[in-house]
Amino acid sequence: MNANETVTSQAQPAGKTLPFQAEVQELLHLVVHSLYSNPEIFLRELISNASDANDKLRFEAATNPELYEGSGELKIWVDYDKAAGTITVRDNGIGMSETEVIENLGTIARSGTKAFFRNLSGDAQKDSLLIGQFGVGFYSAFIVADSVTVRTRKAGLPPESGVEWRCTLSGDEASAYTVAPLTRAERGTEVILHLKEEARDFLSRWRLTELIHKYSEHILWPILMPKEEWDKEKGEYRRTGEWEQVNQGTALWARAKSEITDEEYRNFYRHVAHDFDEPLAWLHAKVEGKHEYTLLLYLPKHAPFDLWDPKPSHGVKLYVKRVFIMEDAERLLPHYLRFVRGVVDAADLPLNVSREMLQEAKALDAIRGGITKRVLGLLEQLAKNEPEKYATFWKTFGRVLKEGIGEDHANREKIAALLRFVSTASEGDEPTVSLDDYLARMKEGQTKIYYLTADSLAAARHSPHLELFKKKGIEVLLLTDRIDEWWTGYLTEYQGKPLVSVTRGADEIEALDDAEKTAVESAAKTHDATLKRLEEALKGKVKAVRPSARLTESPACLVVEEGGMTLHLKRILEAAGQKAPAVEPVLEVNVDHPLFARAASSEGDAFAEWAQLLYEEALLAEGGALEDPAGFVKRVNRLLVG
Incomplete structure (x- = not known):
């Protein structure tokens, strides 16, 4: 015709x-x-x-x-x-x-x-x-x-x-x-x-x-x-x-990679992602086997406008035999990879009566799993061969990728290897340290990976919990995203090495040598009466008061026992309007600090004020908020003028 x-x-x-x-x-x-x-x-x-x-x-x-x-x-x-x-x-x-x-x-x-x-x-x-x-x-x-x-x-x-x-x-x-x-x-x-x-x-x-x-x-x-x-x-x-x-009449992804120029790949990205910028990287592959499909997927340079929406409107487009079926990244990729753009063209997926929703099928699960592994593989290659591009990716999508630690158990180790951090060994403030980098720098005899969660990088760097680790030269990862408290609950170890928060109890600190442990035990006996007086004065606020092995400069800090909710996580939940369980931390005191000596030599109301000051200073250093800021200021003034 x-x-x-x-x-x-x-x-x-x-x-x-x-x-x-x-x-x-x-x-x-x-x-x-x-x-x-x-x-x-x-x-x-x-x-x-x-x-x-x-x-x-x-x-x-x-x-x-x-x-x-x-x-x-x-x-x-x-x-x-x-x-x-x-x-x-x-x-x-x-x-x-x-x-x-x-x-x-x-x-x-x-x-x-x-x-x-x-x-x-x-x-x-x-x-x-x-x-x-x-x-x-x-x-x-x-x-x-x-x-x-x-x-x-x-x-x-x-x-x-x-x-x-x-x-x-x-x-x-x-x-x-x-x-x-x-x-x-x-x-x-x-x-x-x-x-x-x-x-x-x-x-x-x-x-x-x-x-x-x-x-x-x-x-x-x-x-x-x-x-x-x-x-x-x-x-x-x-x-x-x-x-x-009025149509192209050919599917770009169906052509051989050798026949497609980089400019054609970039132009197709602009079309499929509705983005005027170039993509950061792309992946084009034909998968054969039990389930056959072709994929052409892109990593954007910047975050889509709907990245944090519960249901993003633009994701990976699904085609079946070159016919567009649906646009829903969550069905083809897990939610933590929702930033990926592109197309997947399947040969044999079953469709329901309207073509709008796919039937629940093992084929779809297999394709989803295969695509996920290939996207993570693309990120691995980028991190290894093009670190500058990966740094751009991480700055934009790092927080989203962290969600995969809790969502994707099968690929948890792969995702963990892609995480990037600032640490006490970092020269700048950019997150460039991987867990593998950390393992390569571990001290002889060190068996744990240490981290600290905080509201900001400045707060983390000045945390009293780091004092012993700085003294010993042990690297600590500094985590400042809200999601860090969440995913660290799922990634309990990496490459066989446990991940441990430095805000946990003293039993978790392996940096102490025998002499230091003996010194702490001796301090507990020497200052037993003062420690008990502090516990009584702070009843209802702390679970116990004990000598600290981790403090070298600060007078006190708050720690939680293993398995307990951290104070940082409690604050995050409360800020989000969620009810958080009560947390009774342990107050660790530096018995060699002058403030502890002043407290120990005080009696009556003066002792109660010193006890309250030690607790409030520790709470502030932790990033917490005081119940009575004005009362804290008056207390400091009274104690200063003595």
């Missing part, structure tokens, strides 16, 4: 009226009222069906070239008529006989494809995965149309074997359809939609082209629309009588 040719049909007798199968009536009711959440996908479904018909003809004609009837150039045409209120989608594919029309359009889920598959064997079975179904997606036409006409003729049959199928809704319901004979010179199918009044906004070239770009850009076959030019005299667009292709 030439671009400017039209299908010629001859009027025929009224035909016969047949009842819909009961399931079809139910399906139509569901379609019209609630099945499809987005009415614009009717065009996707009809173009998909037209593409399927072309695919099927191409397959059949491989062994029976006569089916082409002298024209092997397969296309899809989309047209509209504002005056008549119609949209027409036409193909020159395999077409249907009268029997197939009744089976396919009057009986649910009977597309003829199953019977088609039964006739295949060997390599042909694999090739046939490209052939889709002319299934129930057809009924999506009734979302926007109150009357639908289908005119078709099967390839290889004479012109008088054409068939016309008509159905009109009555009060949003339909119980029957009409089938009539039709003389049709051209093979293939055309579907004519008589639009409802509320759907007439689809009657424009701009609107239809927009939908084609959105849903069917990478359909293999050319999609043609009437060419229009601006008529200055009339002040409107007029048709030139020619047709022009």
Whole structure:
């Protein structure tokens, strides 16, 4: 068929009226009222069906070239008529006989494809995965149309074997359809939609082209629309009588990597991600095996606007045989990789009746797992070979990636290796230290990975909990993101080395030598009376008071026992409006500090004030808030002037 040719049909007798199968009536009711959440996908479904018909003809004609009837150039045409209120989608594919029309359009889920598959064997079975179904997606036409006409003729049959199928809704319901004979010179199918009044906004070239770009850009076959030019005299667009292709007609991801330039990859990213910038990196691969799929995925340079939305609107697009199905990263990738953009094109995923939601299937789980590993592999390569690019990625998406520690148990170790930190060994404030870097610098005999959580980097660097570690030259990771308190609860060890917070009890500190441990035990005995007096004065605020092994400069600090909630996490939960359990920390005191000596030599109210001051200083150093700031200031003033 030439671009400017039209299908010629001859009027025929009224035909016969047949009842819909009961399931079809139910399906139509569901379609019209609630099945499809987005009415614009009717065009996707009809173009998909037209593409399927072309695919099927191409397959059949491989062994029976006569089916082409002298024209092997397969296309899809989309047209509209504002005056008549119609949209027409036409193909020159395999077409249907009268029997197939009744089976396919009057009986649910009977597309003829199953019977088609039964006739295949060997390599042909694999090739046939490209052939889709002319299934129930057809009924999506009734979302926007109150009357639908289908005119078709099967390839290889004479012109008088054409068939016309008509159905009109009555009060949003339909119980029957009409089938009539039709003389049709051209093979293939055309579907004519008589639009409802509320759907007439689809009657424009701009609107239809927009939908084609959105849903069917990478359909293999050319999609043609009437060419229009601006008529200055009339002040409107007029048709030139020619047709022009409005889709690319080829799927970039389906081409060999050697045939695609970097600029083509970048341009496709801009299209699929709606981003004017270049991508940071990309991954293009074809996966073969039990489940076959092709992926083309990108890492953006900057965070998408909806990165922190519960349900991001732009993610990885899913195609099945080059037909767009859904845009939902969470179904194809875990939530912590929601920044990834691109496409996945699967060959054999099952679809449910609307194509809007995938059925729960092991195939989907397998594909999701495979894609996840490949994205993490891309990040590993970036971290190893292009550290500057990885630093850009981490600055933008590091907090999101940390979510994977708790969400993805199977890949926890891989994700942990990708984490980056500031540490007490860092020269600057940029997070460049990996856990592997930390392990490589561990002191002889050190068996634990130490970290400190704080509200800010400055607070972490000046924490009294670091004093012993600085003295011993033991590196400590400084964690200042709110999510750090969360993921450290899931990553309890890395490469066999436990992760331990320096704010935990003294039993967790392996940096002490025997002499230091003996000194602490001796101090506990020597100052037992003062320690008990402090415990009594601070009853209800602290669980216990004991000599500190970790303090070298500060007078006191607060620690929690192993398994208890840290004070930092408690503050985060309370700031988020969540109820946090009560935490009674242990007050550790530096018995060699002058403030402790002043407290020990005091009596009565003066001792109570020194005890309160030691506690409040420790709380402030911890990043906590005082219950009575004004009272703290007065107390300090009184003790200073003595």
